[in-house]
Amino acid sequence: MRTLKFLLQKEFRQIFRDPSIIRLIFMMPVIQLLILPWAADYEIKNIKLSVVDKDHSDYSRQLIAQVTSTGYFQLAVYTNSYPEALEQVESGNADLILEIPSSFEKELIKEDESTLFLAMNAIDGVKANLGSAYLQSIIQDFNKEVRIEWIQFPRFSPETQIEITSSNWFNPLMNYKYFMVPGILVILLTMIGTNLSSINIVREKEIGTIEQINVTPVKKFHFILGKLLPFWLIGLVVLTIGLFISWAAYGIVPVGSFITIYAFAALYLFAVLGLGLLISTYAQTQQQAMLLSFFIMMVFILLGGLYTSIDSMPDWAKWVTRFNPVSYFIEVMRMVVLKGSGLIDIKRHLLIMFGFAVVLNSWAIINYRKRS
Amino acid sequence: MSSISVKNIIKSYGKKKDKVIALNDISFEVKEGEIFGIIGPDGAGKTSLFRILTTLLLADSGTAIVDGLDVIKEFEKIRKRVGYMPGRFSLYQDLTVKENLDFFATIFNTSIEENYSLIKDIYLQIEPFKDRRAGKLSGGMKQKLALSCALIHRPVVLFLDEPTTGVDAVSRKEFWEMLKGLKAQGITILVSTPYMDEAMLCDNVALLQKGKVLSINTPAGVITDFKYPLMAVKAKGMLPLLEQLKAMETVKDAYPFGEYHHVVIKNEQLVQQVRDTLSNSSLSDLQMKRVEADIEDCFIDLMKEK
Numbered sequence: 001m002r003t004l005k006f007l008l009q010k011e012f013r014q015i016f017r018d019p020s021i022i023r024l025i026f027m028m029p030v031i032q033l034l035i036l037p038w039a040a041d042y043e044i045k046n047i048k049l050s051v052v053d054k055d056h057s058d059y060s061r062q063l064i065a066q067v068t069s070t071g072y073f074q075l076a077v078y079t080n081s082y083p084e085a086l087e088q089v090e091s092g093n094a095d096l097i098l099e100i101p102s103s104f105e106k107e108l109i110k111e112d113e114s115t116l117f118l119a120m121n122a123i124d125g126v127k128a129n130l131g132s133a134y135l136q137s138i139i140q141d142f143n144k145e146v147r148i149e150w151i152q153f154p155r156f157s158p159e160t161q162i163e164i165t166s167s168n169w170f171n172p173l174m175n176y177k178y179f180m181v182p183g184i185l186v187i188l189l190t191m192i193g194t195n196l197s198s199i200n201i202v203r204e205k206e207i208g209t210i211e212q213i214n215v216t217p218v219k220k221f222h223f224i225l226g227k228l229l230p231f232w233l234i235g236l237v238v239l240t241i242g243l244f245i246s247w248a249a250y251g252i253v254p255v256g257s258f259i260t261i262y263a264f265a266a267l268y269l270f271a272v273l274g275l276g277l278l279i280s281t282y283a284q285t286q287q288q289a290m291l292l293s294f295f296i297m298m299v300f301i302l303l304g305g306l307y308t309s310i311d312s313m314p315d316w317a318k319w320v321t322r323f324n325p326v327s328y329f330i331e332v333m334r335m336v337v338l339k340g341s342g343l344i345d346i347k348r349h350l351l352i353m354f355g356f357a358v359v360l361n362s363w364a365i366i367n368y369r370k371r372s
Numbered sequence: 373m374s375s376i377s378v379k380n381i382i383k384s385y386g387k388k389k390d391k392v393i394a395l396n397d398i399s400f401e402v403k404e405g406e407i408f409g410i411i412g413p414d415g416a417g418k419t420s421l422f423r424i425l426t427t428l429l430l431a432d433s434g435t436a437i438v439d440g441l442d443v444i445k446e447f448e449k450i451r452k453r454v455g456y457m458p459g460r461f462s463l464y465q466d467l468t469v470k471e472n473l474d475f476f477a478t479i480f481n482t483s484i485e486e487n488y489s490l491i492k493d494i495y496l497q498i499e500p501f502k503d504r505r506a507g508k509l510s511g512g513m514k515q516k517l518a519l520s521c522a523l524i525h526r527p528v529v530l531f532l533d534e535p536t537t538g539v540d541a542v543s544r545k546e547f548w549e550m551l552k553g554l555k556a557q558g559i560t561i562l563v564s565t566p567y568m569d570e571a572m573l574c575d576n577v578a579l580l581q582k583g584k585v586l587s588i589n590t591p592a593g594v595i596t597d598f599k600y601p602l603m604a605v606k607a608k609g610m611l612p613l614l615e616q617l618k619a620m621e622t623v624k625d626a627y628p629f630g631e632y633h634h635v636v637i638k639n640e641q642l643v644q645q646v647r648d649t650l651s652n653s654s655l656s657d658l659q660m661k662r663v664e665a666d667i668e669d670c671f672i673d674l675m676k677e678k
Contacts, residue, residue: 006478010467017466208462212521215426215456216479217448 003218007226015230021196029188029238033245037180044130050077050085050094057105059146066142067098072134089121096120096131108146170255170338177250182333183306185242189235189265190300190326193272194279194293197231201280202289224365228273235269236262255340261333264346267353268329274360275325281367300326325356373440375529375560376402376425381434383420394420395431396583402562402576407555409574410564411671417583418564419459422533425562426456439528439560452480455522459534461514465507469498469517472506473524480525490557491520494550512543519550530554532563536570548573568668579674586674591667598665598673600624601643604632607655616653622646625676632659634669 015021049067053060068075076094079085088094099117107114118135120128168174204210213223239262246252254261276293283289302308303317304326310318321327328349335341343350383395394417402408412418423429425436427447436443441450463472473495477483488495498516501509506517515535522530532551536544548570551561563574571577572591579586579594587594607613610633617626617635622645625636637643647660 002481003479006475010464010471010475013471014464014466207465208458208460209464211428211458212456212462212476213479214428215451215454216476217451218479 004222004226007218007222008229011226011230015234025192025234025238026241028192029185029242030245032184032188033181033242034249036184037177037250044127044134045072047073047096047127047131047134048076048094049073049135050079050088050097051075052079052082052085052097052099054080054102055100055104056080059105059108060100063100063139063142067135067138070134070138072131086119089119094121095124095127096135098135178252178338179334180306181246181250181252182337183304183330185239185246186326186329186333187297187301187304187306188242189239189269189329190272191297192235192238193231193269194276194297195290196234197227197273197276198279198283198289198293199286200231201227201277202283202286205280206285220365220368224277224368228270228277231273231276232266232269235273236265239265252337254337256336256342260336260341260343260346263343264329264332264336264350264353267350267357268325271325271353271356271360274357274364277364278360278367281364300324303327305330325353328353373404374401374437375404375406375439376400376408376562377437378421378425379435381421381424381436382432383417383424383429384432393583395424398434398580398583398585400578400585400588402560404560405555405558406575407551407561407563407573409571409577410562410580411566411568411571411577412564412580413566413675415582416580418580419533421580422456422458422531422562422564426454426531427451452525453528455525455527455530457518457522457530457532457535459537461506461518463506463514463518463521466505468503468505469509470502472517473520476521477524482525484524487524487526490526490554491523493553494523495520512539512546515539515543515547519547523554527559529560529562532561534564534566536565536567544570568671571667571671579671581675594667594670595665598670600665600673601637601640602663602665602669603635603637603643603646604629604659604661604663605635605650606632606657606659608657609655613655620646620649622649625673627672629668634663636669636673 051064053064064075064078067073073096077085077088082097082099085094085097085099089097097117097119099119101115101117104114104116116139118132120132122128171178201210204213243254243258243261275296279289279292279296283292299320303310303313303321303324305321306326310321310327313321332341332346332349335346378401379399381395381398382393384391384393386392396417398417398421400408410418410421420429424431425438425443427443427450430444438450439453441453443450464475467475473484477487484491494516498509498513498520501513506514509517519532519535522532536547539547544567551563551573555561563570565571571594574591576588576590577594578588587597589597605613605617610628614626614628614633617623617633622638622642623635624638626633628634635646637646643662650658650660
């Protein structure tokens with residue numbers, strides 16, 4: 001125990017003596033949490049629309065007014081030739097083309113039906129998809145209004161219609177920040193856990209101090225614990241800063257209790273620190289450690305359910321996410337922050353995370369030898 | 373009783389294809405309380421040997437006993453009793469001199485005060501800088517700090533791997549003075565160096581080359597073992613002279629040595645013949661003299677013979 005105390009004392013001295021590390025530890029959560037949620041937005045806005053209006057009728061103008069008034073679309077080009085509109089798409093000035101045929105109003109009144117043509121630039125798949133979906137629903141609304149205006153008799157529509165109203169539970173306004181911010185916080189903790197710990201140990205390897213420690217009677221268990229504990233504490237401090245920022249900047253107060261979050265985070269940090277330790281036993285230089293943890297982080301983030309839903313991934317990817325500690329913490333964070341889940345609701349997650357911590361740390365300790 | 377006993381140690385690195393044999397069947401004994409020098413060029417296997425003896429590296433085969441303890445079975449006990457100063461400065465650069473020393477004292481469960489008498493002479497020289505970070509010290513200071521840290525737990529055996537490499541001549545001299553002081557306190561010292569002049573300062577020396585021990589002897593013994601007559605030759609145009617000397621049948625070996633060329637002659641009878649040949653050739657400013665071999669000549673001879 002005495003040895004551990006001195007190891008910790010040394011470790012903290014070194015950490016606090018490196019101003020860039022301290023700055024990073026405190027700047028990272030602040031910057032990431034203040035900037036990223038505003039930019040990492042699922043909603044598509046400012047879609048540049050190019051309208052080919054061959055009709056120039058009352059209805060076509062009404063339709064265009066209705067589309068542009070939503071705020072999602074910007075009328076970029078208004079023309080009556082399709083090739084010209086396509087040129088604008090090619091040069092990047094427009095994302096969507098809405099073509100209104102010349103007989104639009106006439107057919108709508110006489111035949112009770114008319115066609116519109118929609119073309120989209122699918123290079124940005126998400127934008128194209130969501131843009132056309134928005135536009136379709138706007139046109140449907142427009143269609144309904146026209147019908148109401150025209151079909152006076154019989155008073156009730158002879159066709160049966162199903163109307164859907166939805167209510168968003170746990171996040172009534174579908175505020176994406178409520179689920180982005182806790183997710184980003186998780187990524188932050190993971191980065192601090194794996195990167196800081198792995199690089200710190202590999203640095204001792206590089207400088208050669210690990211050799212000097214190895215010839216002393218210090219037990220490898222003590223040495224490793226002396227490395228993990230400081231970063232475990234730093235991780236919890238970062239979590240506290242992050243939670244404070246989510247409250248101060250976004251008004252996010254977890255519905256569930258802080259105890260649940262901290263309990264899971266404490267366990268989670270041991271798992272990711274174990275991962276950092278494991279990386280450090282394989283890497284010989286800081287460069288290797290950096291590259292390796294960067295690669296792992298990339299997989300963790302993209303397969304973690306932060307940006308894309310895990311449920312919509314292919315089966316093999318779903319399997320991969322089961323071995324991704326990040327996906328569990330993101331789920332837990334969202335459950336606790338938005339739904340108010342308690343320790344009992346996340347006991348499966350806790351158990352799995354415990355498994356991660358045990359496996360990763362034992363693997364690392366076995367792999368870390370004081371002699372070669 | 374011998375303090376270090378090495379028997380048939382073999383260590384190789386790499387896989388079958390590009391296998392490098394670092395230590396090839398090494399055996400030697402170091403007596404208690406002596407300074408034992410391992411002399412050898414870069415790549416001779418000195419560091420591998422030190423890492424095996426300090427329990428950091430496992431040998432492929434062979435046994436090594438340090439202070440009566442086996443390096444494999446009783447490595448934990450050995451770690452409490454030996455001090456190791458690696459060739460590269462490997463203390464915490466971001467901790468101060470005092471913090472480094474304190475840290476290494478505490479992990480050995482001791483304190484600076486407890487063993488101050490041992491390190492006093494060395495530590496006094498760096499004490500004025502005790503609040504300076506280790507990374508900001510000069511080379512000689514770093515070396516003194518590293519030695520203090522290796523001594524702080526009063527080890528029985530001290531391993532110094534090329535302690536004087538990259539240190540100026542004055543500091544090197546000081547350093548060997550310190551080693552003599554430590555020897556007087558009864559500490560066994562195993563020291564490696566690529567500098568042959570330092571061999572004279574050891575009690576016993578082993579010459580290591582390409583993983584093999586070429587000779588183990590006292591420095592004086594090494595010199596008396598040198599049986600060939602030696603001459604120092606100097607003339608205008610040193611390079612052609614060397615070529616000429618090497619081409620002579622009567623000459624065993626010739627190599628530059630300071631401002632002279634040292635010429636090893638095959639036997640005593642041929643000395644006059646060499647003198648005559650040189651005098652008769654058209655060399656200007658020719659100087660020749662008989663010299664006594666020093667340890668460097670002996671090592672050069674040993675290394676070329678094997």
